[in-house]
Amino acid sequence: MTADALASQAPTAAPLGSGAPVLAFDVGGTDTKAALVDADGRLVRVLRIPTPHAGEATGDAVVDAIAGLAARFTAEHPDVVPQAAGLLVPGHVDDAAGVGVFAENLGWHDFPFRDRAEQALGLPVSFSHDVRGAGEAEHRLGAAAPYRDVVVMAIGTGIAGAVFVDGRLYTGGGMAGEMGHSRVADGPVCACGGIGCLEAVASAASIARRYNAAAGADVPGAREVLERAQHEDAVAQRVWESALDALALDLSHTVALLAPEAIVIGGGLAQAGPALFEPLAAKLDGILTFHRRPVLLPASIGENAGVIGAALRARDLLVTAPAPEPAS
Amino acid sequence: MTADALASQAPTAAPLGSGAPVLAFDVGGTDTKAALVDADGRLVRVLRIPTPHAGEATGDAVVDAIAGLAARFTAEHPDVVPQAAGLLVPGHVDDAAGVGVFAENLGWHDFPFRDRAEQALGLPVSFSHDVRGAGEAEHRLGAAAPYRDVVVMAIGTGIAGAVFVDGRLYTGGGMAGEMGHSRVADGPVCACGGIGCLEAVASAASIARRYNAAAGADVPGAREVLERAQHEDAVAQRVWESALDALALDLSHTVALLAPEAIVIGGGLAQAGPALFEPLAAKLDGILTFHRRPVLLPASIGENAGVIGAALRARDLLVTAPAPEPAS
Structure with a gap:
């Protein structure tokens, strides 16, 4: 890892409240994000x-990388x-x-x-799925x-959710929360091998891919498809509507x-704001009856x-681990 | 209530194990079943x-009826x-x-x-939904x-489930477990007002109704549709396959x-046995990928x-109600 490979973001306010200082790692398919959280x-x-x-050695490489990030935090903020x-990772967790x-x-x-990260970091490690971890942040x-x-859904490159x-x-x-791999249409074929999976029709990536295929275009994302739909592009409108x-x-x-009380939607597609939420709520309302x-x-x-x-x-881990002292 | 209105069944073995004697009532759309359970x-x-x-007075009439059944149990088995x-009832509970x-x-x-039944019976009453109550029996x-x-599903006149x-x-x-009112097809219109609800396509009652409509027949239930499908009746085969x-x-x-570990199916349609379970498992397997x-x-x-x-x-109610004596 070189300094050039690192990008950093400005510190934010104190979203977590007071507690123990901890490390946090969110491993994605493309990027790994790390945070140092103070007391x-x-x-x-x-x-x-x-x-x-690193092929079959990717697990080890990820653990090495987070150990390197931890060392950098220690050097910068002793x-x-x-x-x-x-630690959060994608996939089946x-x-x-x-x-x-x-x-x-x-x-x-x-x-x-979990075991490898505990060895590498010398700390107790909580391990979960990336979408469930982000869902816990939204839930707490x-x-x-x-x-x-x-249900907290992330609609980005893929679609998955955390169920509370x-x-x-x-x-x-x-394996819960894989609604991205529910069949909702007769096609297209999904990367998972399924037919008409929600993710293959309505993820941000699929919306762009389907539009580009149908229009012979090369837009980078769902945002551009929505913009074209709002400007009377009939193909974009058809793709966007079918995703909704x-x-x-x-x-x-x-x-x-x-029967959840609420469905919270994040990920790239949620950036569309009311252009997503208003028609989606109306379409859902049109399907439901007594629910x-x-x-x-x-x-x-x-x-x-x-x-x-x-x-x-x-x-x-730190709050639940120690047993209370018995009252004497 | 007259004696003529009563039908009884032979006592069964001791399925619940030892515990307090209790009354049990399962109120259905057509019949109400009551049981006296001993220690x-x-x-x-x-x-x-x-x-x-009794129209808007049906709730009161049901409570009166179960009080009458309780009195009869007392007279017969003092x-x-x-x-x-x-007490279990159908609908939204x-x-x-x-x-x-x-x-x-x-x-x-x-x-x-619950309050009315407690007053009428002079006993603490646990109140729930009929399918959830039956599901709890299957789960315990x-x-x-x-x-x-x-998930424990009942497929009979309707379709609903208990989620564990x-x-x-x-x-x-x-309101959970209403998968009978999930849209799975473009039609027919369901009694709930929805379009293509699972219950309108695949309940035992709907299988018979759809077959009768398509074939100009008058079979009483799904069992006869299955039998005809097994004897090369193309309409019956089409209706049965579409339900599966x-x-x-x-x-x-x-x-x-x-991602449940198991799905347990009861109700009238489950009587079909392997003719239901084998093709259903194969069709489900054909849709799933990594799940x-x-x-x-x-x-x-x-x-x-x-x-x-x-x-x-x-x-x-009786096990959880009393607080334990503090150790001295």
């Missing part, structure tokens, strides 16, 4: 590096001494076992991230906080099965939700 | 009466003195508040069943017992969102699952 709950420093890709770390079971494009299979500090039964029932995160053995139809259909299944209507809300934590969720989980 | 957990007596229909009661919010065809709105004593993350996550029943404010396709599609959504595969299992408790679930919940 006031400030993100003292946020760093971003490209996620190392006054902030982390007492635990939170078994939170309870501390294992990264599998991640498309990241090469690991049943990699014991963000838009999902007022609700006990709530009766106030608790539900992981389903690490697919999202509304999938949400209606979520509502029928789980409990969920409130549709944009995520509020922003791009640092992952590291904030990881930091919250790291602090949990 | 050994035997269903000493099971009675069935037509559910009273040696079995119930200490609590469990708020378990926590003890309120029957609404039930299609049963006339009540926000009827305080039946096919769902080995699993912490499991991390070993606990999840009610979603009384709809069920598989809906189950695939449940799997993507919740956690659930085991598909038939419910095992049988037709008394509702009253058994109600009795289990009644006993819960």
Whole structure:
């Protein structure tokens, strides 16, 4: 890792509140983000590096990279001494076992991230899934906080969610919240091999890809498709509408099965704001009948939700671990 | 209520195990079933009466009817003195508040069943939804017992389910488990007003109704449709296959969102046995890709699952109510 590979962001306010200083890592398919959180709950420093890709050795390379980031935090901020770390990775993640079971494009299979990270960092490590970690940040500090039964969805390159029932995160053995791989249409074929998966129709990446294929265009993202739809581009309108139809259909299944009080949507597509939320709510309303209507809300934590969720989980380790002294 | 209106069933073995004697009531759209459970957990007596229909006064009439059944149990079995009661009703049920919010065809709105039943019976009453009650019986004593993350579906006149996550029943404010009203097709119109609801395509009643409409026939139920499908009736085959396709599609959504370890199916349609379960599992397998595969299992408790679930919940009241003596 070289200094050139590092990009940093300005420290933010103290979103976490007071508690132990901790390290937080959010490993994505492209970038890995790291944060040093102090006792006031400030993100003292946020760093971003490209996620190392090393085939079957990617798990080890990721652990080496976060150890390097931790060392850099120590060198820069020797006054902030982390007492635990939170680590999030994508793919199929078994939170309870501390294992990264599998991640498309990241090469690991049943990699014991928690144990390896604890060895490398010399700290207790909380390990979870990236979308569940960001969802926990939204549920404890963000838009999902007022609700006990709530689904937090991220719609970006992919689509996945964190499911909270009766106030608790539900992981389903690490496989819950994969609504991105629910069939909502007769096509196209999804990267997972499924047909008509929600993610293949309505993710930000798929909206751009479908538009480019249909229009012979080369727009970089869903934002441009929405702009063209708002300027009477019939192909863009068709692609955008079909994505909203697919999202509304999938949400209606979520509502029928789980009856959440709210559905919080983050990720790149949520940047569309009312252009997404207003027609989506109307389409969902048109499908539902007697069901409990969920409130549709944009995520509020922003791009640092992952590291904030990881930091919250790291602090949990310290709060729940020690047994109280018996009263004498 | 007259003696002629009563039908009874033979007592069964002791499915509940030892505990307090309790009353159990399972109110359905057509019939109300009542059971007296003794300290050994035997269903000493099971009675069935037509559910009273009295328009807006149906809630009161139901409470009067169960009080009458309780009096009859007392007269017949003075040696079995119930200490609590469990009451299940259909529709939208708020378990926590003890309120029957609404039930299609049963006339009540926000009827305080738990309070009224406690007054009428002079006993503490546990109140819940009929499908959730039967689901609890399956989860504690039946096919769902080995699993912490499991959905128990009833496919009969309607389709609904009980959702267990991390070993606990999840009610979603009384509205969870309404997968019967998930859109899985472009039609037909459902009784709820929705379009292409699972229940309108694949319930036992809908399979018969759709076949009769398409074939100009008048078969009484899904069993006859299956029989005709097995004897080269092309219309019956088409209706049966489309019902299985709809069920598989809906189950695939449940799997993507919740990743249950098992899905237990009861109700009339489950009587089809392997003719249902084998093709359904194959169709579900054909939709899923990386998802956690659930085991598909038939419910095992049988037709008394509702009253058994109600009795289990009644006993819960007695076990959890008293505070333990402080150790001195």
